[in-house]
Amino acid sequence: MSDVNKDAPVLELRGVTKTYSVKQGLFGAPKPLTAVNDVTLTLGRGEVLGLVGESGCGKSTLAKILLGLEAPTQGEVLVDGERIDATDRRRLARRIQPIFQDPYSSLNPRKSIEDIVSLPLLVHNVGDAASRTKAVREILDIVGLPARVMQTYPSQMSGGQRQRVAIARALIMKPEIVICDEPTSALDVSVQSQILNLLGDLRSEFGLTYLFISHDLAVIEHLATRVAVMYLGRIVEEADVAGLFDQSRHPYTQALLKSVLTPDPGMGVPDTELGMEYPNPIAPPPGCHFHPRCPAAMDRCKIIAPLPIPTPDGHVECHLFDGDGPEPVRSIS
């Protein structure tokens, strides 16, 4: 990998938009649902980009687009400067691999662990049966599973063990990019940290680039180098992880940070001041999509959608920063 330019982004999204048409009722006219709206992101080699947002904001759709499982309606995705819609699916599969949220659903219950982990090798015609078995044994060892699990089935394993199998399957082809779609949210808290540490170790060992999707900011802070905050399909703020946690700009990011549970049970569930429920993505609010829930909403937020405003370490989409710099025009407290 030494001949690759270190500064070139390994993954680049340019104006990616995904619109589904949703039919309401038998005779209802189909309505567009914009799941991902004009997303532009770049990921450098070895970076970990944390993607946070509420359920239904388009995180998983974005992951599917990156994996080539869904085609974007507009925009393009580039891996090493190569458009993925022009790349052969199998070639793409060697570079980008997923780790899914639910290890109870991501492993075929009818297959043995060896069959599951060696499937990528089989599909890509790598080696013969003996060398594939050897590769499975090695990768299982790397993710911390003994070789004897090869003949067992997913139903015999715990959630953490299954997630390790899923990680082994993702890594056996030595991909460059791993899309982790909430890989710990289905696991016990005690197992979550094991899996997160494993993912961190593997990143340094294989030089992996992660896109780490989560709704848990604590997990993002632990693992990510950069963070993108998603709301109703748009990236409303992007920043370095330290910057975001020290000085978040977008009111939505601030609300998310408030929502992180504290270890003290006496403090109860934190009030995010978000109040209203998540808006219907089929009929998003006009202007800034966030304005009905925003504590700092102004008149123009209801009419004009904010444009991305560059900040020293990323961008933010909020009218509060329309002035002449990254500082708020108006205090939002």
Place this chain on the structure above:
Amino acid sequence: MADMATDPLLADITGPTPGQMLRKRIFGHQGLLIGAVVLGVLVLVAIFAPWLAPHDPYAQSLMARMQPPVFLGGSWEHPLGTDHLGRDYLSRLIYGARVSLLIGTVAALISGVIGTAMGVAAGYFGGRVDAVVTFLINVRLAMPVVLVALAVVAIMGGSLQVVIVVLGLLLWDRFAVVMRSSTLQVRGREYVAAARAVGCSTPRILMSEIMPNIVNNLIVVVTLEMAHAILLEAALSFLGLGVQPPTPSWGLMVSEGKNMMLFEPWMVMIPGVVLFVLVLAINLMGDGLRDVTAPENRS
């Protein structure tokens, strides 16, 4: 690496395999075992019919017509009596098992192939394929099976082959419905997405990821449709438009006995009871297979 004996993550991968659990559930299910044993016996009887039948099922003897079975005062020469042409009832029953099982198996096989292909395609590809298949299923469900079968048999003429093909082309609706919904369910699982992300081709995903996870439903529908086809054959034969005489068929035997029903009720009851037992055995097995393979029974 951590010590295997003490690390809780590495220990406890000792539970039974899915195959072992399935075996345990099969042998713990009485209905399934009874159904399987009865069906197995009938299959063996059908296979070894030439050795088991005491007489030629076609041999007529006008001197020995309508002899009662042995439990109604008949002789052991004809344990289940003789019909109105003096043919041995037991031999005709034994050969009739061949007809019923052949029709049940082949019709279920034909409709199974058609229905599974349609249902899996509809469930996996969705969109227009699904719309077309759903439309075809609705068209098929709107047609009364017996009437259509009667019409076709009336035009084509009744024979074993015609009955099998007609039933095979008519009974795929349940296969299509069940396979469509199970495929729809399975294709949303993340292991299918993972297989696609790995670069698997569509045929490989269908054969190695989808099929193994819906085949249990398929087996259940096969048993139900076998019973359905056997009953329909009996109904068609009873109406005189199914298997043609002198072929020994249980439905035909009921039909031939119906004129004598008031005086010799056993002529209708014996083939009726055998038909009942065969269909019951198949249904017991189908129910049992559904219980044994149902996900809610999995630990």
